[in-house]
Amino acid sequence: MLDQLRSMGVFACVVEKSSFSGAARDLGITTSAVSQQIRSLEQEMEVTLLHRSTRRLSLTEAGQAFFHSCQEMLAAAERGKIRINELRDDLVGDLRIATTPELGATHLVPALSHWISAHRGLTVHFEAENQFIDLIQERIDIAIRMCSKVEESNNLSYIPLARVDQVLVASPSYLNQNSPISRPEDLLSHDLIPINIMKNPQSFTFEHSGTGEAVNLEMKHRLQTNNVIVAKSLCQNGHGIARILYLDVQKELMNGTLVEVLPEWKLPTFTLNAMTLKREQQPMKIHRCLDALKQYFVQLPGGRIFQEAS
Structure with missing residues (x-):
């Protein structure tokens, strides 16, 4: 032919x-x-x-x-x-972005809102799922995911956007009505609300920020969910303590509906990554979208629980 x-x-x-x-x-x-x-x-x-x-x-x-x-x-x-x-060099055509519902609604839409409005030639698809999406099969251009560690891949490139802490949170009313918590071992007498999309959601590894002391333990639970929004609601209604990524609970910590438990004890940090397929030449729309995401995450409020990824 x-x-x-x-x-x-x-x-x-x-x-x-x-x-x-x-x-x-x-x-x-x-x-x-x-x-x-x-x-x-x-x-x-x-x-x-x-x-x-x-x-x-x-x-x-x-x-x-x-x-x-x-x-x-x-x-x-x-x-x-x-x-x-045009598709390679201009901001036109389809752009497919995969992420979790919480990250999509709370951060990706605000991060890309002005950029999307400025480029009317783009048709943007947000695929919001808690399960990992196959980038090749689903024709995903950019996937935004939290990773505890990055595994080497022949097909994927990882672009770090931010380092994000895990935090333990509970409502003020729950903490006032239950036994005090001054050390990780005190958690054993409290109720955990695990988010079961995490690996080993009931297991904890703490490290004290000052002394470096390490504590490992497993909490009991009666309630559980696969959704961060539901976990926050259960916490706000006084049903226990949840381990949530700081990005997903930042607003509630700022307005006081939830408070951080054991702030001086650190949990392992996650990295928020943008994942793309490895290509010799990435379309310009992918480069520009990644630029907009980096600019957004760099400008988020700083502090000990949020730092720009290197």
Whole structure:
């Protein structure tokens, strides 16, 4: 098929230049190679395309019809080339972004809102799922995920956006009505609200920020959920203590509906990553979207529980 398309291009050039030698100069090949391409076309289609004479070339009836088809093919190929260049270099076409519902609503939409409004040629799809989405199968351009560690991949590139702490939170009323908590071991007499999309949600590894002392323990639980929003609601209604990523609970900590438990004891830190497929050339829309995300996360309020990733 590719050989035939190439021959069609040679034929169209011969007609436009009105000579084999002119087409050869334009295409950068020999005159005999041009002649061979035309002969191959005529033999394959079992028709004569050109009347040849020592003075000039002229199209047969079949050649005239075929020339129009060749022109249409070349025009379509040029349109396709232009479209590919637009998709590679311009902010147009589809952009598919995968993330969790909480990150999408709380951070990605605010991060990209002005950028999306400024680029009307983009059609943006937000795929919000707690489960990991296959970037190739679902044609995802950028996936935003929290990772405790990055695994080497031949297919994926990881762009760190921020380091985010895990925090223990509870409502003021719950803390006032239950036994005091001054050390991690005190948690054993309290109720955990685990978010079961986390790995080992009932297991904890603490490190004291001042002394470096480490404590490992497992908390009991009666209630559990797979959703951060539900976990926050259960906490706010006084049902226990939840371990939540700081980004997901920042607003509640600021307005006082939830408070941090054991702030001097640190839990392992997560990295918020943007994941993309490895390509020799990333489309410009992906580069620009990543720039907008980096700019947003860099400007979030600082402090010990939020730092820009290096």
